[in-house]
Amino acid sequence: MGVGDPFGMAIAHGITSGMGGIRTAGDLVARMQMTRGMKIREAKEYVAKKLGVSVMDISDPVVMAEVREELDIGMVNAVPRVTKGMDAKFRIAEILGIEINCVNRFKRKIGLLA
Amino acid sequence: MEKFVTRMGDGFRVEMTEADIRRDIEEGTQDASKRAKIPPLTEDEIKYLVELFESPENEIGVKKGNEVVLSYDSGTTKFKRANVSVSKIQSLQIYERMCGSDTLELAHIDYSFKAVKPIVVFEQPILEQALLMTIPPLFYGAMPNLGLYSQPDGPCPNPADLLPQGKIAEARASYEQAIEHAIKDMVYVGSEMYESGADGINFDTAAAAGDAEFLATLKAIEILRKKYPQMCIMMGMAGEFILGMHGEVYYQGVRLAGLYPHKQLELAEKAGVTIFGPTTNIVTNRSLPWNIARAVTFAKACADQAHIPCHACMGMGVGGVPLTLSPPIDALSRASKAMVEIGRMDGL
Numbered sequence: 001m002g003v004g005d006p007f008g009m010a011i012a013h014g015i016t017s018g019m020g021g022i023r024t025a026g027d028l029v030a031r032m033q034m035t036r037g038m039k040i041r042e043a044k045e046y047v048a049k050k051l052g053v054s055v056m057d058i059s060d061p062v063v064m065a066e067v068r069e070e071l072d073i074g075m076v077n078a079v080p081r082v083t084k085g086m087d088a089k090f091r092i093a094e095i096l097g098i099e100i101n102c103v104n105r106f107k108r109k110i111g112l113l114a
Numbered sequence: 115m116e117k118f119v120t121r122m123g124d125g126f127r128v129e130m131t132e133a134d135i136r137r138d139i140e141e142g143t144q145d146a147s148k149r150a151k152i153p154p155l156t157e158d159e160i161k162y163l164v165e166l167f168e169s170p171e172n173e174i175g176v177k178k179g180n181e182v183v184l185s186y187d188s189g190t191t192k193f194k195r196a197n198v199s200v201s202k203i204q205s206l207q208i209y210e211r212m213c214g215s216d217t218l219e220l221a222h223i224d225y226s227f228k229a230v231k232p233i234v235v236f237e238q239p240i241l242e243q244a245l246l247m248t249i250p251p252l253f254y255g256a257m258p259n260l261g262l263y264s265q266p267d268g269p270c271p272n273p274a275d276l277l278p279q280g281k282i283a284e285a286r287a288s289y290e291q292a293i294e295h296a297i298k299d300m301v302y303v304g305s306e307m308y309e310s311g312a313d314g315i316n317f318d319t320a321a322a323a324g325d326a327e328f329l330a331t332l333k334a335i336e337i338l339r340k341k342y343p344q345m346c347i348m349m350g351m352a353g354e355f356i357l358g359m360h361g362e363v364y365y366q367g368v369r370l371a372g373l374y375p376h377k378q379l380e381l382a383e384k385a386g387v388t389i390f391g392p393t394t395n396i397v398t399n400r401s402l403p404w405n406i407a408r409a410v411t412f413a414k415a416c417a418d419q420a421h422i423p424c425h426a427c428m429g430m431g432v433g434g435v436p437l438t439l440s441p442p443i444d445a446l447s448r449a450s451k452a453m454v455e456i457g458r459m460d461g462l
Contacts (some may be wrong), residue, residue: 001184001185001186001187001427001428001429001462002187002188002318002350002427002428002429002430002432003187003188003429003431003439004195004429004430004435004438004439004441004446005192005439005440005441006192006193006213007442008440008441008442008443009192009429009430009446010184010192010209010213010215010448011213012173012363012441012443012447012450013184013428013446013449013450013462014184014213014214014215015173015175016173016174016175016176016446016447016450016451017175017176017180017181017182017184017450017451017453017454017462018181018182018183018184018215018216019181019182019183019184019214019216020181020214020216021209021210021213021214021215021250022210022211022214022250023214023218024214024220026181026183026184026214026216026250027216027217027249029179029183029216029252030183030217030250030251030461031251031313033183033225033253033388033389033423033460033461034217034313034314034346034388034389035344035346037388037422038423039420039422039423040182040183040312040423040459040460040461043183043423043460044363055179056178056179058179058181059178063138068164070412073249073281073336075308076210076211076214080389084247084249085245085246085248085249086245086246086247088249089249092249095124095363099344100251100311100313101308101311101312101344101345102245102311102312102313105310105311106311109348110435
């Protein structure tokens with residue numbers, strides 16, 4: 001999407017067509033498009049299978065809040081002891097079986113990766 | 115006869131009958147079909163769009179399960195433009211935590227690779243810090259913006275000055291010189307931001323300055339793809355038609371001037387693009403039924419042949435969204451829904 005005031009553009013598109021980001025599994029589906037070049041249906045099916053839920057579930061904020069908390073991959077609400085940034089992405093890379101650029105760079109910084 | 119409220123391409127309200135809406139949808143899809151030599155919408159798809167515009171609701175949405183991934187161009191500058199006093203990292207957190215964004219994008223206020231080059235060392239620490247505290251994939255984005263390489267802003271003689279003087283060869287030579295400068299800047303900035311951890315690089319509004327800019331972008335992407343095989347590269351186009359400002363530039367044997375979205379996509383795939391953004395410009399003095407039908411016809415032709423995900427450009431003045439800085443929700447939501455469900459996009 002592009003130019004326009006945030007309410008009329010980002011928020012309106014989000015409500016009309018968006019997956020919902022970390023409210024649901026939108027960030028995870030995006031990662032499959034970005035790392036494997038998957039089209040939307042394949043990306044959703046891949047994520048649903050990895051999370052052990054249905055394709056409908058991954059766009060559902062109620063189901064996904066529980067799934068994200070249980071898997072500890074970050075939630076939209078501030079919940080104590082739940083991952084919130086890089087730590088969440090470490091777990092996302094492992095669960096989805098993908099490489100995440102910044103995670104690998106972080107690992108190299110702390111000597112976990114050559 | 116019942117009338118339905120919709121809008122013109124500039125966003126102003128207009129009342130249309132069902133016959134008016136159907137006629138404009140048919141004319142819009144035929145316009146795209148004839149220009150790009152692609153199939154027009156089917157009767158079922160036309161009927162879907164007619165019902166979309168007859169719906170009395172203000173905000174509408176895609177059917178449950180049809181949601182797609184959203185990506186953003188010039189992400190962090192949107193809050194600055196709205197005069198909200200937040201930092202870039204705070205902007206990203208607002209997208210992540212308050213806008214439900216599937217992806218994030220960090221950007222410099224002067225959204226061009228050339229402008230970013232001298233300040234890239236200031237952008238990298240912001241990106242690196244943002245990556246520590248956000249979860250969705252984070253792009254770094256900028257525009258190829260070949261116009262910045264012409265005098266007085268850049269080093270090359272200005273083709274816009276040369277062309278009216280009939281100096282065609284000199285203008286073409288200037289474009290060719292600018293291409294080389296632009297490639298260096300795009301590869302440099304793209305490499306630096308990827309080395310700092312970006313999940314992807316967004317080449318936004320590609321080919322705004324025509325065929326020479328499209329060539330520069332494709333060549334830069336080709337270099338980055340070889341250098342970083344895992345890098346996500348997104349390329350969003352400036353318009354539905356590549357302007358032949360040079361007229362004689364080719365990529366892998368294909369003349370770039372005059373290419374429509376489904377042909378632009380073919381070259382994007384060859385260059386190594388991960389996500390392609392087809393664009394259709396709005397025509398302000400035609401209705402939204404005409405504009406949206408036209409936009410989804412171009413998009414559908416891309417979706418039908420794409421091997422990579424497609425995220426249609428849906429900002430102000432493109433993709434059936436009216437050319438106004440405050441897009442009306444009734445108009446934007448209709449364009450958004452139609453682009454997903456008829457255009458069959460993987461994202462917006």
